[in-house]
Amino acid sequence: MKTPDPLAIANALNRRVLGQDDAVREMAVALAKHLAGLRVGNILMIGSSGTGKTTLMRAVEGYLAADPELALRSAVVRIHANVLGDEALRGRPGEAVLGRLLERAREQLGPAAPVEQVLARASCGLVFVDEVDKIRSQVGGQPNVPGIRAQEALLTLIENEAIAYELPAWAGGGVTTVDSSGLLFVCAGAFEGLYDSVFDRVTIGKDRGALRPMTVMESGKVVEKLVFRLRDWLRNEDLFDYGMSPQFLSRFDAVVLLNDLSTDELVSIFLESPDSAYHQTQAYFASRGIHLALSPSAVRRIAAEASRQPRLGARALREVFRRVIRDYEYDPSKAVTGGALLIDLPEVERALGTV
Ligand SMILES: Nc1ncnc2c1ncn2[C@@H]1O[C@H](COP(=O)(O)OP(=O)(O)OP(=O)(O)O)[C@@H](O)[C@H]1O
Numbered sequence: 001m002k003t004p005d006p007l008a009i010a011n012a013l014n015r016r017v018l019g020q021d022d023a024v025r026e027m028a029v030a031l032a033k034h035l036a037g038l039r040v041g042n043i044l045m046i047g048s049s050g051t052g053k054t055t056l057m058r059a060v061e062g063y064l065a066a067d068p069e070l071a072l073r074s075a076v077v078r079i080h081a082n083v084l085g086d087e088a089l090r091g092r093p094g095e096a097v098l099g100r101l102l103e104r105a106r107e108q109l110g111p112a113a114p115v116e117q118v119l120a121r122a123s124c125g126l127v128f129v130d131e132v133d134k135i136r137s138q139v140g141g142q143p144n145v146p147g148i149r150a151q152e153a154l155l156t157l158i159e160n161e162a163i164a165y166e167l168p169a170w171a172g173g174g175v176t177t178v179d180s181s182g183l184l185f186v187c188a189g190a191f192e193g194l195y196d197s198v199f200d201r202v203t204i205g206k207d208r209g210a211l212r213p214m215t216v217m218e219s220g221k222v223v224e225k226l227v228f229r230l231r232d233w234l235r236n237e238d239l240f241d242y243g244m245s246p247q248f249l250s251r252f253d254a255v256v257l258l259n260d261l262s263t264d265e266l267v268s269i270f271l272e273s274p275d276s277a278y279h280q281t282q283a284y285f286a287s288r289g290i291h292l293a294l295s296p297s298a299v300r301r302i303a304a305e306a307s308r309q310p311r312l313g314a315r316a317l318r319e320v321f322r323r324v325i326r327d328y329e330y331d332p333s334k335a336v337t338g339g340a341l342l343i344d345l346p347e348v349e350r351a352l353g354t355v
């Protein structure tokens, strides 16, 4: 079978992840290489909460699972970084990742497959480690022992030619060695506070004055403004200071920053994303024989309200939409005409308490 090219992969991922072209491209190229059986540098994704990191991981899982032939190309697991810290404290670093990879490989190859074959398949899988910022080595100046251990556990797992691993009972038990140099790791985290600490560094801290005000036009006036984008200023030292060890970071070839989502992107996510609250609610009303539709200005108003809560990213859409729709869900009878429930800007304003 031909290996899909990055463009085809990116097209598929873009159906679920909107407004994150850089991250999608990086992921698509890495996945194309990985599926072709080539070595790929590990990826670290950094992006504010609710901007699509977990969604991108799920999109890759979904993309592979949707095609039976592709599904058999790579064992994929997704794991929460905290799990690594817990097991490292119990003296079994890396066990959860390898154990899950082995299970996935066995599901793919069938229970009759020889253990060597299952091990070989598992050792060139794809490992997503989510919430990797939770394993920082210090929090508020205090050492975070589970985090330190978890980073060490990941170090053991990444690019190691001989990891001692205790085989599960179905594989005959006993200790074997696993070569993990064919694994692809994609780690992601929100790294809350990183934005502020880098901003402080270049404005009032060590590199004070590095960020200079720029002259921009705003509402027809010339104004001086500090334009700060994390991607322009982020350095490895900022991540060390955050609590990711230099050895850990050196295992990543690419650090990819996800974008904060604009109001326009929130509109698209609301209207187009397959797991949007809008579609779920439309399905609910459809099950009761009612067609739900929102006017474009109503949608834009919801997205604008959501963008006022940047800490939540696209998650805010769900919360804002719930405030708009909850009374109609309870009793739509007064608002439905001819089997349709149409919500326009005034209804949204009323529900949000802005009129
Ligand atoms: N770029 C995006 N494209 C489409 N949907 C998105 C995007 N970003 C977020 N969403 C939607 O918002 C919700 C939360 O997104 P997701 O779980 O991917 O956030 P995250 O970046 O992993 O955040 P956190 O750091 O808090 O884990 C999901 O339900 C998803 O549908």
Ligand SMILES: [Mg+2]
Binding pocket: 053, 054, 055, 130, 131
């Ligand atoms: Mg997430």
